[in-house]
Amino acid sequence: MRQNLSPSFEESSGLTMIPERTYQTQPPEKAEGESLRQNGSHAIKILVYHRIVKEAGKENSCKFCLHESDFRKHLEWLDRWGFTPITFEDYRVACEKQLELPHKPIILTFDDGYLDTYQVAFPLLQEFGMKAVVFVLGDRSIKTNVWDAHLKLPQAPLLSDNHILEMHEAGMEIGAHSMTHIKLTDVKEECAWEEISRARVLLEILLNAPVLSFSYPYGLVNETVKQMVASAGFVHACSVWSGPAFFGRDVYELRRIPILNSTTASKLAVRVSNLFQYYSWMRWTAGKILRKKHLGYENEVLAPPLRSVESLHHSVNAYEKFKS
Numbered sequence: 001m002r003q004n005l006s007p008s009f010e011e012s013s014g015l016t017m018i019p020e021r022t023y024q025t026q027p028p029e030k031a032e033g034e035s036l037r038q039n040g041s042h043a044i045k046i047l048v049y050h051r052i053v054k055e056a057g058k059e060n061s062c063k064f065c066l067h068e069s070d071f072r073k074h075l076e077w078l079d080r081w082g083f084t085p086i087t088f089e090d091y092r093v094a095c096e097k098q099l100e101l102p103h104k105p106i107i108l109t110f111d112d113g114y115l116d117t118y119q120v121a122f123p124l125l126q127e128f129g130m131k132a133v134v135f136v137l138g139d140r141s142i143k144t145n146v147w148d149a150h151l152k153l154p155q156a157p158l159l160s161d162n163h164i165l166e167m168h169e170a171g172m173e174i175g176a177h178s179m180t181h182i183k184l185t186d187v188k189e190e191c192a193w194e195e196i197s198r199a200r201v202l203l204e205i206l207l208n209a210p211v212l213s214f215s216y217p218y219g220l221v222n223e224t225v226k227q228m229v230a231s232a233g234f235v236h237a238c239s240v241w242s243g244p245a246f247f248g249r250d251v252y253e254l255r256r257i258p259i260l261n262s263t264t265a266s267k268l269a270v271r272v273s274n275l276f277q278y279y280s281w282m283r284w285t286a287g288k289i290l291r292k293k294h295l296g297y298e299n300e301v302l303a304p305p306l307r308s309v310e311s312l313h314h315s316v317n318a319y320e321k322f323k324s
């Protein structure tokens with residue numbers, strides 16, 4: 001049950017009308033129509049990309065940079081194997097209107113809103129007739145990935161308002177990635193609420209359209225943050241390493257498949273398999289149990305990347321041993 005419903009965007013008349021800190025105190029209810037799960041929708045996979053770079057060798061500067069040629073191979077592979085990229089908005093419409101989803105739906109997401117999402121990824125997506133969801137910051141004054149500066153990661157320009165508008169007009173879904181790319185689980189509740197709710201209001205003003213999807217910076221989320229995201233009016237929210245194995249079981253913690261610079265098309269093929277998704281979930285669950293048992297807490301932390309199927313099997317075996 002919601003308490004003290006925050007004012008809707010329509011009721012807000014300007015930038016200063018940010019909803020007060022009045023988020024839900026109970027777990028979010030399922031989004032309307034979510035129970036009307038379409039055939040096979042539980043098997044929807046969500047990929048998360050960051051940067052798509054053109055220059056040779058640039059992908060080695062950061063593990064979240066994928067070279068354009070690899071991205072093209074990903075799209076070719078998805079196309080060849082009959083996957084249809086959809087947006088969360090498509091999914092919502094399908095649920096509400098009882099429409100059939102495509103045979104093999106998949107959701108491609110881009111976090112942070114880098115300029116190369118527009119310059120490199122967007123033209124390729126258009127070439128293949130594919131859609132994606134781009135998560136951008138609400139604070140439009142941030143021009144580069146300043147949140148990575150302390151890690152000595154290369155600074156990259158972010159999308160301008162016009163780029164966002166053009167992609168939105170072309171059918172890409174725009175979602176929110178907080179105001180400033182803060183760790184929502186590490187800050188005071190008042191701050192987290194501002195970061196979440198203000199981002200939605202400002203992006204809706206920019207687009208003049210609803211913004212209903214959210215992506216947690218660093219994939220960091222806990223129950224309080226989830227409730228805030230639900231109360232701010234978002235309908236879907238993406239984590240990275242955490243959340244149930246299958247789509248739709250928790251619309252506020254949608255597990256995604258991270259794409260790294262080492263993710264070739266053949267690795268992508270492994271990663272979108274149900275088995276891999278299930279093993280990833282088991283690995284996360286085992287880590288959660290171990291953290292709680294040995295460290296006294298179970299809050300999600302960034303899990304190390306799954307480097308190979310071997311390491312995956314190792315994790316599963318370790319979990320089996322732990323259980324016995």
Ligand SMILES: [Zn+2]
Pocket residue numbers: 111112177181217218
């Ligand atoms: Zn991010």
